[in-house]
Amino acid sequence: MAIERDRAIDLLRCVLMSFICLIHAVGYVDARCNHCLAIISRFAVVGFVLISGYLGVRFSVLKVIKLEGTGVFCAMVISVFIGGEVVEIFRSYWFLHAYVLMMFLAPLVNKCLEVNVALTNYAKKKIVLHAVLPCVLLVYLWGFMSGAPLIWRVIPRTEGLVPFSGLTLLAIYVVGRCYRIFNLQALLSWYKIIFIMMFCVIGVLTSKLSWAGGFLAWYNSPFVLSFAICVFWMFRKINVYPFVGRIVAWITPSVFSIYLFHCNKGWYLVFDKLETMFLSWGMSEYYVFVLNALIAFFAGIVMDVPRRILIVVFKRPLKWLCQMIEKVDESVFYGH
């Protein structure tokens, strides 16, 4: 688990969040859910979990409280200043809750992979695959196929295998862990990456066809996952300039809040008003979507400033509280 922050990964987080803003700027109207800009951008959500998998998530109660606490704060801000009920807004953050669910399951995956990764013989490595493969196949074969046209009628359906579930995020997390453990960075090259990306774009855009029904471009699609892996690979190759690094370092703590601020019914009203205004100015639809996404991104950063100031102001009591929870965490889960 990295202690020193990797600026390239932080930059990737910012880029992915801007794409997530684009997904919502386009797809906040249900009818536009299958718009090509929205479906192409879906790799961003997968990319976020892939980063978590690559860096590893260490389960702690403190992290869960921090995440859910940020969710409550953002829901309150949106409710007070824009509109909507706090509870309703908070409950609508599917990614937050699914991510927390994934965090709960992460220790199981972590331990399994850590125990066996140091071993070299075939049999023991096979154990890793034996444990990991079914979990990935569950989402990327069963979950994915249950959305396929015609076939879905005969594929068994069960709770939690939808693209928005904790199990889907767990499978992506496992892929992220495997990326690191099996050193996928060294196995891929630019030629392979470009080929895979082109293939994935074609695959994802196929879901625009009427028969496809959109299933090729959801979060449990192998095309979306492969595209996200390629983007991740590219960013691991990037050297971030110190100036850019400083900006990224300043934005990164607000990245998750950006999602929480704009992904709710309250902000969708803002999207709607802005869209109407921009269209009345004669702007094309694509410009409007991109502009809306950028506004949501920067507005998220600005709206998160009070939270960051509050954290600085109440640094001492918060630090004390965090230490208390951490102590409980350590003694319960990680103490010897």
Added chain:
Amino acid sequence: MGTNKRDPGIELYRICLMFGICLLHCVCQGMWRGIWPCNLLGFCVPGFVFISGWFGIKFSLSKVIRLYSIPVYASLLAPLCGGVMGNGYWIDVLRVWDADGGFWFIHAYVILMLFSPLINMMFDKASQKEKFCAVVPIVFIGMCWGVLLNYNHLRLYIPSSSGLESGSSLTFMAIYCIARLCREYRLDEKISIVIAILCSISCTILLSFSRGYFCHINNPVCLVLAASLFVIFKRLEIPNSITKVITFFSPFMFSVYCISGTIYFPFTEQKFFSVIEFIKKSFFAMGFSTYTCVLLAALGSFLIGVIADLPRWLIGRLAKQPIHAFLRNLDNKYENVLVSFSRLKQGCENDGK
């Protein structure tokens, strides 16, 4: 884990649980919906998963295929029922495969099977602390977070995510982990039969008068009842003559569930009518009391399950060798894929060095 010798007490427990599930199917919909034993029978499903956790699941492709062969057979029987009872059953055959259809248990169980290597590895290789760190969150998800979402007043304030429902695989994973822990700490030896009986009585009282609040599958009370009954049945000394009967019925239990799940499912969306409803109404028309009708319908669906599964069982016995050879071949191929994959990775690492 994975012992071939079966404990007759546990097999009897499985038969009782299956009868409980048949009874549950009789009282949870249609005529007399929600009458008394409905609340109490929530422990039957956790009981099954608890048994699996106690003995451990070893994942293999052949097991998944074997498992799914039963619901496929049961689905094929459905049109037959449709032919007897009325028209329009073909579409509903596929609806049985839905998440809310008759076979939800199997799908969730298969997901548990897929995760079982991970959980087993945790129990076999990790230290006590690491085990605790991995198991507590899973149990929290299945037996706490999911449970709170069952209550109308609380669910509005608690974050929800797909997969936290009472009949989900995460619930099964939690029960499986608890059962493995119980085995590790030798629950059956540490708890006396008197305590187990007292525990089951108190849980039964709690469930009986809970008005549906505790009867969800993911409720800890149901799990405690299932675990204490498991301890009681495990200690039972069963005479040989009864063991023979148990041994005969035991292989059909899963089929009984599937077939009972199929015939329990309503024929059409417009008209709520199923085979179980037909049996209940027929007995009621004969002048039997409500509870007698329900019991007879449950017994009927149990026996229909056993009888209807006989042809499948017979075919399985006759074609035992080719089926076994095919499944063994499949398992070997799966193993080979894993071995070749790990060789490939090792080759890459060696190149890198």
